Amino acid sequence: MEDALRELYQEVILDHGKHPRNHRHPPEANHSARGYNPLCGDQVTIYIETDADGRIADAAFEGHGCAISIASASLMTEILRGKTEAEARQLFDDFHRLCTEEDFALEQAGTDDQDALERLQVLSGVREFPVRVKCATLAWHAMASALNGGGDATTE
Amino acid sequence: MAAASGAAAIAAGSNSTLAFDVERVREDFPILKQEVYGKPLVYLDSGASAQKPTAVIDAMREVQETCYANVHRGAYYFSQHLTDRYESVRKTVAGFLNAGSDQEVVITRSVTEAINLVAYSFGAGLSAGDEVIVTEMEHHANIVPWQLLRDRTGIVLKVAPIDDDGNFLLDAYEALLTPRTRLVAVTHVSNVLGTVTPLKEIIRLAHEAGAKVLVDGAQAVVHGKVDVQDLDADFYGFTGHKLYGPTAIGVLYGKADLLKEMPPFQGGGDMIRSVSFAETTYADPPLRFEAGTPPIVEAIGLGAAIDYVNAIGHEAIAAHEAGLLAYATQRLQQIEGLRIYGSAKEKAAILSFTMEGIHPHDIGTIIDREGVAIRVGHHCAQPLMQRFGVPATARASFGLYNTRAEVDALARALEKVKELFG
Numbered sequence: 001m002e003d004a005l006r007e008l009y010q011e012v013i014l015d016h017g018k019h020p021r022n023h024r025h026p027p028e029a030n031h032s033a034r035g036y037n038p039l040c041g042d043q044v045t046i047y048i049e050t051d052a053d054g055r056i057a058d059a060a061f062e063g064h065g066c067a068i069s070i071a072s073a074s075l076m077t078e079i080l081r082g083k084t085e086a087e088a089r090q091l092f093d094d095f096h097r098l099c100t101e102e103d104f105a106l107e108q109a110g111t112d113d114q115d116a117l118e119r120l121q122v123l124s125g126v127r128e129f130p131v132r133v134k135c136a137t138l139a140w141h142a143m144a145s146a147l148n149g150g151g152d153a154t155t156e
Numbered sequence: 157m158a159a160a161s162g163a164a165a166i167a168a169g170s171n172s173t174l175a176f177d178v179e180r181v182r183e184d185f186p187i188l189k190q191e192v193y194g195k196p197l198v199y200l201d202s203g204a205s206a207q208k209p210t211a212v213i214d215a216m217r218e219v220q221e222t223c224y225a226n227v228h229r230g231a232y233y234f235s236q237h238l239t240d241r242y243e244s245v246r247k248t249v250a251g252f253l254n255a256g257s258d259q260e261v262v263i264t265r266s267v268t269e270a271i272n273l274v275a276y277s278f279g280a281g282l283s284a285g286d287e288v289i290v291t292e293m294e295h296h297a298n299i300v301p302w303q304l305l306r307d308r309t310g311i312v313l314k315v316a317p318i319d320d321d322g323n324f325l326l327d328a329y330e331a332l333l334t335p336r337t338r339l340v341a342v343t344h345v346s347n348v349l350g351t352v353t354p355l356k357e358i359i360r361l362a363h364e365a366g367a368k369v370l371v372d373g374a375q376a377v378v379h380g381k382v383d384v385q386d387l388d389a390d391f392y393g394f395t396g397h398k399l400y401g402p403t404a405i406g407v408l409y410g411k412a413d414l415l416k417e418m419p420p421f422q423g424g425g426d427m428i429r430s431v432s433f434a435e436t437t438y439a440d441p442p443l444r445f446e447a448g449t450p451p452i453v454e455a456i457g458l459g460a461a462i463d464y465v466n467a468i469g470h471e472a473i474a475a476h477e478a479g480l481l482a483y484a485t486q487r488l489q490q491i492e493g494l495r496i497y498g499s500a501k502e503k504a505a506i507l508s509f510t511m512e513g514i515h516p517h518d519i520g521t522i523i524d525r526e527g528v529a530i531r532v533g534h535h536c537a538q539p540l541m542q543r544f545g546v547p548a549t550a551r552a553s554f555g556l557y558n559t560r561a562e563v564d565a566l567a568r569a570l571e572k573v574k575e576l577f578g
Contacts, residue, residue, distance in 0.1 A: 040534070040547075065515065
């Protein structure tokens with residue numbers, strides 16, 4: 001098996017793809033949005049509950065998709081908890097660079113949460129598979145859309 | 157049309173017969189010598205777009221190098237010469253479909269445009285409450301134009317069902333036909349399930365009810381001989397690029413008496429008789445429906461593609477593909493957890509499948525690295541995906557240049573997918 005494929009389909013990805021965390025619809029959610037990939041028909045709905053201080057108290061998702069998009073959604077919902085909206089957006093920005101920029105180093109990131117970025121690094125294998133970047137970022141697009149007031153997000 | 161079942165079909169599909177030598181055919185397609193990631197290209201996506209033989213590539217180059225000009229306009233030699241060649245493609249297409257006359261052949265840019273043309277121009281004669289029937293297994297190109305028409309005029313869109321094997325349900329379809337049914341828009345071969353629809357019966361029943369029939373033949377003309385007069389089809393569309401021809405060219409066959417009554421689709425040059433600011437009169441069909449400079453070079457390419465397919469012969473192609481389909485079906489069924497969608501009684505060489513616990517998109521990415529190119533996704537048939545309760549499938553579609561060794565390569569690559577996913 002080729003190295004690029006092993007790099008893409010790491011154990012963590014396969015595990016989260018098969019057993020996604022936070023795959024549910026929390027009744028307390030006060031933000032939600034649907035993310036849609038017109039290319040393959042995959043879709044995820046992101047649910048976010050923010051508390052009185054504007055921090056993310058809970059994040060979850062429902063939907064179907066490939067191993068990459070489901071693992072990414074699963075990891076994202078774990079990582080977002082406790083973050084402010086601004087921190088969540090910053091992390092998306094860093095994550096996007098991680099997935100697209102060949103020479104992106106974690107020290108260049110805008111986020112203070114290096115641990116989170118290190119966890120997300122398992123998805124950086126998509127850099128070798130440009131058509132799959134959309135799979136990795138689908139949930140994040142939907143998250144940003146949910147925080148912006150909802151509606152549908154697409155990867156187009 | 158190729159029927160693939162039983163041992164006889166498998167025997168018929170050995171790579172080479174007296175009539176058909178697949179290795180010789182492969183020599184006609186330069187791209188098949190390419191490698192992907194250091195592996196020989198195994199191209200199993202002809203249902204999305206087929207590769208081009210040298211004959212097509214050369215014909216298009218020759219026109220552009222030696223006699224290119226616009227058509228239907230010039231008083232000079234090249235323009236007249238190329239107009240003659242362009243119009244001779246109309247005759248080639250008419251012969252290919254056994255149309256009654258070449259004046260029943262409209263050149264379009266795609267089968268999508270052909271269907272939109274009918275939805276617009278034939279649709280102009282429909283009014284609120286009139287009914288159009290489509291089927292559950294239509295491509296988006298044969299759904300959305302009718303929804304647009306529904307939004308414009310208030311027609312009623314009905315959907316004829318299929319069974320779990322992908323067979324078209326004639327009785328349920330017959331029950332949908334009413335005196336208000338004006339058109340049935342149906343595929344000849346499903347691009348996902350490979351189902352060959354019982355067109356003659358569909359058309360006969362529609363005609364009994366007073367409705368016309370438009371056939372999406374994009375997948376069908378590739379796999380077998382089509383005779384629009386024998387079918388008694390009112391409209392029949394197909395596209396060049398799936399028939400080993402170029403992109404950006406399609407065909408709409410329409411019965412002369414129907415085309416004659418239809419208003420223009422797009423306005424522009426070539427489709428008029430005379431223009432003044434007070435009044436414009438339109439050309440007779442088919443030119444009435446060919447506004448603007450047509451896809452001239454592509455038409456020459458399409459003519460070459462049809463000549464190529466005719467020279468090999470539909471029967472030989474159908475037998476080869478039926479054998480491939482039977483072999484691939486048998487080979488893939490041996491893979492544990494693999495499910496095939498579509499086992500209609502009559503089926504073309506298209507094989508959709510899923511693998512348990514593995515998304516088609518992941519399958520596509522992994523086997524790509526083995527050099528195997530297949531389509532993954534919803535195949536522009538989302539209602540059909542919903543019908544089967546899956547977001548997507550993987551699809552291998554076979555052309556006249558595919559071999560059993562390539563089926564084996566696909567099966568081996570799929571085993572690697574399983575290995576990776578554990």
